[in-house]
Amino acid sequence: MTISRPRGTRDFLPEDTRCRRNVENILRRVVRNWGFQEIITPTFESLELFTMKSGEGIVGELYNFTDKGDREMTLRPELTAPVMRMYVNEMQARQRPLKLFYFENCFRYERPQKGRFREFWQFGVELIGSDKADADAEVIALASEMLKAVGIRGDLHVNHLGVIRHLLSVLETEQQSRIMRLVDKKEYQALEDYLAEMNAPSDLRMKLIELIDLTGNDAIEKARMLVGDIPELAAYQELLTLLDTYRVEYTIDFGIARGLDYYTGMVFEVYAEGLGAQKQVCGGGSYQLIKLFGGGDVPSTGFGLGFDRIMEVCTIEPEEAKPVVIIAMESTRLEAVKTAMQLRPHVPVHIDLMKRNFKAQLSYANYLEAGYAVIIGDKEAAAGKVMLKDMQSGEQELLTVEEVIRKLRV
């Protein structure tokens, strides 16, 4: 009877872990070079933090629990809300903009499928304090740069919700939300039915249906013909001009909505090939959440990268230093330990821990894909030297440990 790993979780073997850490470090390097700072928030939070943001409906998809003090808690399902909470709790007095990032595991009680797990990792960025196009553009460009750095060619779709919201501003808030959700899900038939049912002005109906279908290079011009010279369209254009300057490749897509009320301006999504139904690897936008959590009226913009999905399509291989394996006799075991300690500041070193014979040790070195074997027998020990064997060529030479170190550094 063995205990199996919980559903929707994964064990990462050494080879997997090496790849993941490698990609993670590349992403970290890029985001740091853009001036963002890493933060860590708790693995669990008050349940209320997430119901406040996303509604009571999400509880069914949470790993929530009551703790021993009768508090309603949950493992975090995402990190935007925790970061906003952290900001409200202890960073409001800092000068803006704040440029933060995180790389953490999240938990959702959902049915696992390709690219979807119950424990998954998100790499995210939040830029707090600016609602300018410059901030939006920096965030999109950074996302694009990060994906490029790990060799992923994504399809980036961008939109500015100001335009559609301007169009809908004559409607009630409730109606606007419902429409945004339908647009997000691309349920265009249901959308038309709803518009008919609520007796929306026919002018608005026509414009809306046409607007959300606009994509591609001339979409802005077409939108201008539909809605006129509104300031939201000018803001959208400003963003696109910046993106062009960043040399980001994008597709204008008035159909991207994100069905949540706190998305107000820029929104974007990135899709990658080869992921089946879960092809979105990145999603983000500018939003207003801080007020909801009891802070000031501070605008933010950010995105989350689905790290597991990135790993699914990412093919970059980490390079690793080939280890050195010390091969010793029963009589020179202690010499092997001393030599290992001298070499370990420079390379990964293995010594025999199984009391194996000479041949088996060499065979093990071969299995470990060692670059070199360092052989220490009675003869070498007596001479105060070691035999350095190149495992590739098979050549070997008698050297002092210092000479070995010098040689390994080359």
Place this chain on the structure above:
RNA sequence: GCCGGGGUAGGGUAGCGGUUAUCCUGUGGCCCUGUGGAGGCUACGAUUCGAGUUCGAUUCUCGAUCCCGGCCCCA
């Protein structure tokens, strides 16, 4: 929550009503305490779980569970 396809040693597999459950690989030991990738010998190791049908189930039926894919959802 719903719909498909699956589950045999650590990995990959054969058997499809009665087998000592097949083979490959792996791992440990030995051949072999001074030179690796090979070989030989040997040991280890599996029918996902539960119920039913049957004289007898790895094999058939049902349920559960887990895996793979899809729907819903996706903050």
